[in-house]
Amino acid sequence: MKLITFRRHPADAGRLGALLSDQVVDLALLGDATGEPLPDAMLDFIDLGPQAVAQTAALLDDIGDDMPLGAAQPLANVTVMAPIPRTRKNIFGIGLNYAEHIAESARGLDTAADMPEKPVIFSKPPTAIVGPGDPILHDASLTQQLDWEVELAIVIGTRAQRVAEADAMSRVFGYTVMCDVSARDNRRAGQWIVSKGMDSYAPMGPCIVTADEIPDPHDLDLWLAKNGEEKQRSNTRDMYFKIPHLIADLSAGITLEPGDVIATGTPEGVGAGRDPQEWMWPGDVIEYGVDGIGVMRNPVIRAG
Template identity: 40%
Template sequence: MKLLRYGPAGSEKPGLRHDDGTIRDLSAHVADIGGEVLTGAGQDMLRALDADSLPVVDGDPRLGPCVAGVGKIIAIGLNYADHAAEAGMEVPPEPVIFFKATSAICGPNDDVIIPRGSEKTDWEVELGVVIGKPASYVDEADAMDHVAGYCVVNDVSERAFQIERAGQWVKGKSADTFAPMGPWLVTRDEVPEPQNLKMWLDVDGHRYQDGSTATMVYGVRHLVSYLSQFMSLQPGDVISTGTPPGVGMGQSPQVYLRPGQEMRLGIEGLGEQRQLTRAWDG
């Protein structure tokens, strides 16, 4: 299934993307796409519905972030060896963990706002892993049982805030609109091999990132197990698993986003995003 949320920001309704390409409304069956809906029982209930009989959503509505009520965004740094190399950093002996504020979440095609004072706003296409079953101290062999599905995440980053100023990475990762998520949550049964998905990102039509989840240092199974040793994972939590090379910081000379540009990005089987950049206006 491809589960989504559509409508004005803050008033999104639950839906799914039908095989015929239409959006079908799920409002009569679930309140939103999050929490218990992401569990095995919740997904089974949705699969039992006759998708052909669900109401068709007319027009071309805005798509919201594909998961509601995200408890935490756990992001993984330097998780692609070639990206670590372009950043001039060593591949870490264990996953590097940081958080993005949930207030950074926005729809997959919403504008990305360049923060006040920013000179180094950057892009990062990433595989998002959505948790569907509580996980604590999970073995790798059982880790995938706790995954509801996958989505595209753009881990937008302000590099000066992240690296050049004292403190942790979170303040360079958490500005409003710095976590476009979607267009939809693709359930785990439709992605049998998450470690072999092509991924890409363009800025103004120029291909900067052209990689694959096959080059992850720490794969999905390991990350779910690893993170569950330090914190419980709950339905609706999102793990943003790192980015391949091609970020602006890695260019020579470095390239960063300016107002009025267009980002397009996607992951094989998970859909595409499109964002326009604009300056913070208060």
């Protein structure tokens, strides 16, 4: 399934929906109409566990074209939000996870040129999250080096504590798209949270695709364009540390919980790695996507 969080009016709270072609099914309304209770929020749905995905998919298949009145509406009539508008804790970011990006970072950002022995981990706070079409804020008083990074993000579905790599994929609920927006001139003594975690620096969406729909997350094309000009294109097969390793490494000391998000790193093509270097400025528009999941588009605007 493709799951979204949407609202009908600007003042509305987000609601959980399933995408069926160009229609959005309000799952809570569907549950009310069919006597199969379903939550109205993404995190509550993830909390139900893997069986909820199978049961909801079966319910949608059984209903087919006999959708209860009012349970579905055109996608064009709603506003799609970040699929998890506010995570329960910080997003886990993975740095330097594609070989060519490691090389360009060493040239442009003075990071180590050697392949890391263990995953490089940082975080973004929940307040960094924005959704499709939302602006990325450029505050010139804070940065003159605002950069882009397209990434595949993992959404955890079941609690993971000291999980072995062989069991790690069973903990994945689904996948989404993220841009790891980075203020390169805000790295502080090797610490990245200010550089990576400012408001609007985690655009996410447009949906979560459940894990059963993506048999191999290590064979997905991902790309990013600025103002229509392609800047990044690669495939998740080029990740240095694969998803099972990331989950096992994180869960060795930090319990992963339902709804936690791991952004798996970006390939080459970031602005800092170019000659001359390129940055995002107010008026720019970035579009980016991961095959099988969706495409995001965010304008860059002046903060304040």
